[in-house]
Structure formats: structure tokens, C-alpha cells
Amino acid sequence: xxxxxxxxxxxxxxxxxxxxxxxxxxxxxxxxxxxxxxxxxxxxxxxxxxxxxxxxxxxxxxxxxxxxxxxxxxxxxxxxxxxxxxxxxxxxxxxxxxxxxxxxxxxxxxxxxxxxxxxxxxxxxxxxxxxxxxxxxxxxxxxxxxxxxxxxxxxxxxxxxxxxxxxxxxxxxxxxxxxxxxxxxxxxxxxxxxxxxxxxxxxxxxxxxxxxxxxxxxxxxxxxxxxxxxxxxxxxxxxxxxxxxxxxxxxxxxxxxxxxxxxxxxxxxxxxxxxxxxxxxxxxxxxxxx
Numbered sequence: 001x002x003x004x005x006x007x008x009x010x011x012x013x014x015x016x017x018x019x020x021x022x023x024x025x026x027x028x029x030x031x032x033x034x035x036x037x038x039x040x041x042x043x044x045x046x047x048x049x050x051x052x053x054x055x056x057x058x059x060x061x062x063x064x065x066x067x068x069x070x071x072x073x074x075x076x077x078x079x080x081x082x083x084x085x086x087x088x089x090x091x092x093x094x095x096x097x098x099x100x101x102x103x104x105x106x107x108x109x110x111x112x113x114x115x116x117x118x119x120x121x122x123x124x125x126x127x128x129x130x131x132x133x134x135x136x137x138x139x140x141x142x143x144x145x146x147x148x149x150x151x152x153x154x155x156x157x158x159x160x161x162x163x164x165x166x167x168x169x170x171x172x173x174x175x176x177x178x179x180x181x182x183x184x185x186x187x188x189x190x191x192x193x194x195x196x197x198x199x200x201x202x203x204x205x206x207x208x209x210x211x212x213x214x215x216x217x218x219x220x221x222x223x224x225x226x227x228x229x230x231x232x233x234x235x236x237x238x239x240x241x242x243x244x245x246x247x248x249x250x251x252x253x254x255x256x257x258x259x260x261x262x263x264x265x266x267x268x269x270x271x272x273x274x275x276x277x278x279x280x281x282x283x284x285x286x287x288x289x290x
Contacts, residue, residue: 021183024076024126026072029086030072032070033068033071039064045068051103052100054087059096061094066089067089070088071084079161080159082108097147103140103141105141109156118130118155127195128153130261132263155180175233177210177230178200179200181196181197182194202228217248219239222237245282245284
């Protein structure tokens with residue numbers, strides 16, 4: 001299913017992991033739906049918090065149709081607290097493309113990851129597929145066009161994860177850089193969508209350089225290499241004494257290779273370049289544990 005027109009080639013595609021698209025289960029309801037009747041004049045439906053919006057142009061639907069947006073569990077990446085959304089009715093085909101938009105600034109995004117954001121939908125076989133995604137950093141939005149509905153989410157192609165956030169003296173926190181690879185399309189009719197891999201260790205094809213440092217607070221970092229030999233792992237070690245609770249901020253600067261599909265950019269390619277991720281850790285005072 002070709003959902004959106006965009007570049008037929010990107011230089012961000014990576015088959016260096018398994019090279020096999022990850023088949024994921026369907027999400028389950030995680031909240032109440034919003035519902036609206038929209039007819040041939042078109043219209044807009046959005047979630048109550050305005051985080052997700054669907055814009056249906058005039059003439060796209062011939063008869064009044066009940067449109068709904070339902071928050072569901074995130075099966076593309078179960079390790080992050082960000083819902084996906086089921087937009088119904090599934091199976092309907094629009095004579096004019098609809099626009100699906102996410103206000104990512106209102107949702108949980110790693111600070112500094114904006115240039116690596118893409119929208120994906122889930123196919124009937126369980127595979128999530130990335131689409132050419134229009135990034136508007138000034139407005140804090142991501143948008144795609146589509147001729148159908150399905151389950152939708154946005155994701156960070158490169159992401160920073162930590163195994164804990166609230167820590168005490170002498171504690172350790174493991175930080176890892178991962179990626180979700182865009183795999184080769186299945187055929188010529190699928191040139192504008194890229195099946196996604198499972199979350200995997202950051203690969204040299206995605207990053208030219210990685211630099212870690214603590215930009216706020218006490219403690220130290222031990223830098224470690226991942227399975228591909230990149231310094232994409234770090235261990236934060238808290239100080240031996242924490243007189244007062246405070247925030248520690250760890251920064252990782254990545255020079256990312258290649259580009260992502262984005263119709264707003266020349267040639268339909270959004271350059272990534274330098275990305276600076278910031279993640280907070282909460283140091284708890286010694287007195288709390290006495």
C-alpha cells in the first residue's frame with residue numbers, strides 16, 4: 001500500500017541488523033476514543049489534548065462517515081511511555097489524501113531527538129512502516145498524508161534509553177543509544193514506505209561520532225562500546241555522598257549520517273547531522289534513605 005508520495009531512495013536505510021521487519025501484535029485500547037461524523041465537505045477531528053489531528057479535505061468522502069481516534073498501547077516500542085493511535089474506520093479508501101498530524105512537543109520525546117522523528121503505521125501483517133514525514137520544528141508537529149486509516153505512531157529513529165532515573169549515592173545508571181532501522185521496501189509499489197526493524201544497537205552506518213558528558217550535577221561517566229564497536233553506551237556513577245537532592249543532566253552528542261524522508265526538504269530528504277540528546281537523572285539526598 002503506497003500511502004504518501006516521497007523520495008524513492010533515502011540514504012538512511014539500514015539492513016545491518018537482522019534485515020527482517022519486526023512483526024508486532026496489535027495494540028489494545030488505552031483510553032476513550034474521540035468520534036466525529038464527517039461528510040463530503042471534509043473536516044477535522046483531533047484528540048481532546050490536540051496531540052493528534054486528522055484533516056480530511058473536501059471531496060475525500062462521498063457519504064457521512066463516523067471517524068474516530070482511539071489511543072492504544074505502543075507495540076512498535078514497548079519500552080517507552082507513548083501511546084499509538086487507532087484511526088477508524090479501517091479499510092476505507094479516500095479519493096483525496098488525508099493528513100495525519102502529531103504534536104510531538106506535547107508527548108514524551110527525548111530532548112534533542114526532533115530531527116530523527118518519523119511517523120509509522122502498522123500493516124495488517126503486524127509490521128510497522130515508516131512514511132515520508134513532514135517535520136515542522138517551529139510548530140512542534142509531524143505530518144503525513146495517507147489514503148487510508150490504520151494504527152499510527154511517531155518514533156525516534158535514534159533514541160537514548162536509561163535503565164532508571166531516580167538514584168541514590170554510589171548508584172549506577174546504564175544509558176544506551178539504539179536505533180530503529182528503515183529496511184528496504186518490499187516492491188516497487190511500496191517505494192514510499194519502509195518496514196521497520198526491532199529496536200537494535202546503534203550501527204556505524206547511522207552515526208559518525210558520539211560524545212558523552214555530564215553537563216549538570218556531580219558524578220562521573222564510564223563510556224563503553226556496543227556490539228558494533230561504537231561508544232554508544234555509558235554508565236553514570238553517582239557520588240559517594242549526596243547532601244541535597246538534585247538533578248544531574250547527561251548529554252550525548254551524535255553526528256548522524258544520512259537523511260530521512262521528508263517532503264518539506266529539497267529532494268525529499270531531511271538531513272540529520274548533529275543531534276544533542278539531554279536526559280535528566282534525579283539524585284536523592286542521603287537523608288532520604290536513613
